[in-house]
Amino acid sequence: MTAAEFTTSVEDYLKAIYELSQTVGGATPSGVAARLGVSRASVSGMVHRLVKQGLVKHEPYQALRLTGGGRAVALQLVRRHRVIEAYLVKALGYSWDRVHEEAERLEHTASNELVDRMAAAIGEPTVDPHGAPIPTAGGAVAEPAYRALSELAVGEKARIAQVEDEDAELLRHLGSLRLVPGATIRYLGQEPFGGSHTIRIGSRTRRLAPSLAGRVFVSELK
Amino acid sequence: MTAAEFTTSVEDYLKAIYELSQTVGGATPSGVAARLGVSRASVSGMVHRLVKQGLVKHEPYQALRLTGGGRAVALQLVRRHRVIEAYLVKALGYSWDRVHEEAERLEHTASNELVDRMAAAIGEPTVDPHGAPIPTAGGAVAEPAYRALSELAVGEKARIAQVEDEDAELLRHLGSLRLVPGATIRYLGQEPFGGSHTIRIGSRTRRLAPSLAGRVFVSELK
């Protein structure tokens, strides 16, 4: 039942389409190609196979959409990825900048049962080490509408909710600033002409390059 | 450095050749084919590739032999497999009859670092749940010369050292008899004409089909 129903490639495409679907512009073939590091032609080829398998819907020259089945596969994969990341950090002492790469490989070979056991062993976490919500085994996900840090109003306080997880350099930098999910900050504003953002975290003032501030997401402080 | 240097297929072939090399008759192409569930022709094809990559030595119509490099790859894989099995049992509550299948997949995607962390987390085990020795990270393995249970002398006492790990049914049966590595038994003999073997384990007398007794290995009691 948990047999390898889909190839690693198919799973990767479905996950890419799932993740791009919830960004502005949706999942375009060239977006998928860029995300997976393959040519646009390869995406066209794979999309045909996915459509034939009933995992994706596609009208030529339109955005790609997952079917219910395709979405379910993608959500399982996302769950496996995020649980594995959380487990590596909590149970095996990994740092948060090194788990993504390992999880990218393990997510395709770990059974759902293993992932469920990992989740149980660390107390059924609801978010991964970068703050991303973990889908339930049943395939339900919270999809919180966080704001980018750069969208805060001057003087506003907020809590760091989630950061992008794919860039290890970024994660090490954010970690060194203590800018991790759960941290409380106050936004002090942006320098003129698209300069750095300034925030207060604990008793320290920190400056963030504009490109970083769009990759860190915050929630209301309650 | 721990990048995926070899395909899953290549790793599987090397492991099969390694394991068959230490049985009587060595690693023949048809032995490898049977073990991996592929045709003999597929083995011939893969052997050409492995020879070209310098992982295997092969004279036509002779047994296959690993080169130093091939052996190193195989030992890494065996280490990953056995550490994963041990970890699943000790850290995640798996039963010993369900770990082989999971480890067969994870061994190809878990990094050496992950495996080393798993090993450390459970106290650097030296054998897996079925009693098979775990190679060190450096690639050294103990290769103990155990006897099959069926080779014991009547009345002899011995310790269960290792059992075959690939047949879940077998493992469940042995588990129900408490015939697990570390258990102490006394061999009471075999029924005439190739019948069942009888052993004493704890205060109970158990009977083992001849085919089972050749798949359970014992060491001297000290």
Added chain:
DNA sequence: CGAGAGAGTTAGTCTGCCCTAACTCATGTT
């Protein structure tokens, strides 16, 4: 409105790994 630019697709090729069918080699039996 018409033309690029760029996105998407099709065509054709390659590699990895599997298969079946058919041939060759090695070996034991009579």
Added chain:
DNA sequence: AACATGAGTTAGGGCAGACTAACTCTCTCG
């Protein structure tokens, strides 16, 4: 010693998934 048998190999295909090159569609902008 010849031959049957089975092990090993070669030949020829197939499928998955990637690529480049070339064609087509869409959309924006002058």
